[in-house]
Amino acid sequence: MSQTVPLYMTPEDQLFAGIAGRRFWAWVIDTIVIAAITTFLTILTGFLALFFLGGLYLVVNFLYRWIGIARHSATFGMRMMGVGFVDTEARPVTGGTAFLHTLFYTLSVAFVAPQVISVLLIAFTREHRSLSDIVLGTALVNRLRAW
Numbered sequence: 652m653s654q655t656v657p658l659y660m661t662p663e664d665q666l667f668a669g670i671a672g673r674r675f676w677a678w679v680i681d682t683i684v685i686a687a688i689t690t691f692l693t694i695l696t697g698f699l700a701l702f703f704l705g706g707l708y709l710v711v712n713f714l715y716r717w718i719g720i721a722r723h724s725a726t727f728g729m730r731m732m733g734v735g736f737v738d739t740e741a742r743p744v745t746g747g748t749a750f751l752h753t754l755f756y757t758l759s760v761a762f763v764a765p766q767v768i769s770v771l772l773i774a775f776t777r778e779h780r781s782l783s784d785i786v787l788g789t790a791l792v793n794r795l796r797a798w
Contacts, residue, residue, distance in 0.1 A: 666792040670779040673732040674791055680728030685712050713753055720749035729791070739788045748787060755783035 689708045693700040700707050719726035724743035725735035736744045736752070744752065759765035759782060769781040780790050 667778050667790075668793060670734065670791055670793065671773050673734050673793075674729075674773060674779065677726065677728035677732040677734060680731055681715070681726045684727055685715050688715065709757070713757055716756065717750055717753040720744060720752060721746040724749075725794075730794075733794050734791050735794045736789050737792055744789055748789060752783050752787055752789060755786060756781075759783060 685708070689700075689704070689711050692707060692711065693704065716726055719729075720736060721744075723730060723735070724737065729735060736749075738744055738748065759769055765782055769783065772785070773779045773781055778790055784790055
């Protein structure tokens with residue numbers, strides 16, 4: 652199935668077209684995968700992990716996001732939705748930037764104000780960048796076939 656691009660869209664507009672929705676669905680996919688990994692590890696420990704389930708989920712979440720973004724500039728959910736992170740030069744992000752992005756994401760989820768600000772920025776700005784993206788100079792964009 653061929654996807655046509657409206658003639659009025661600039662190449663930059665194409666990078667950000669539909670990003671807010673794709674970002675949401677990527678987050679849903681990633682959350683399901685992280686929950687499945689956490690459940691598997693809990694069963695693997697004979698359910699002893701239930702005593703530190705919150706910590707286990709936090710560690711699995713952090714490692715999953717950091718490794719995915721560092722290796723592919725995207726988590727599994729982001730790849731499924733056809734999006735990926737780039738830096739200000741439109742290059743895939745480095746491992747260090749992936750670590751910082753994951754750290755900022757984790758901290759923003761832990762506190763209400765940064766999370767609300769991020770959601771509003773993603774929903775209502777042209778480039779749909781989160782607070783973490785703005786601080787680090789990254790953006791989640793549609794992956795082009797050249798990637």
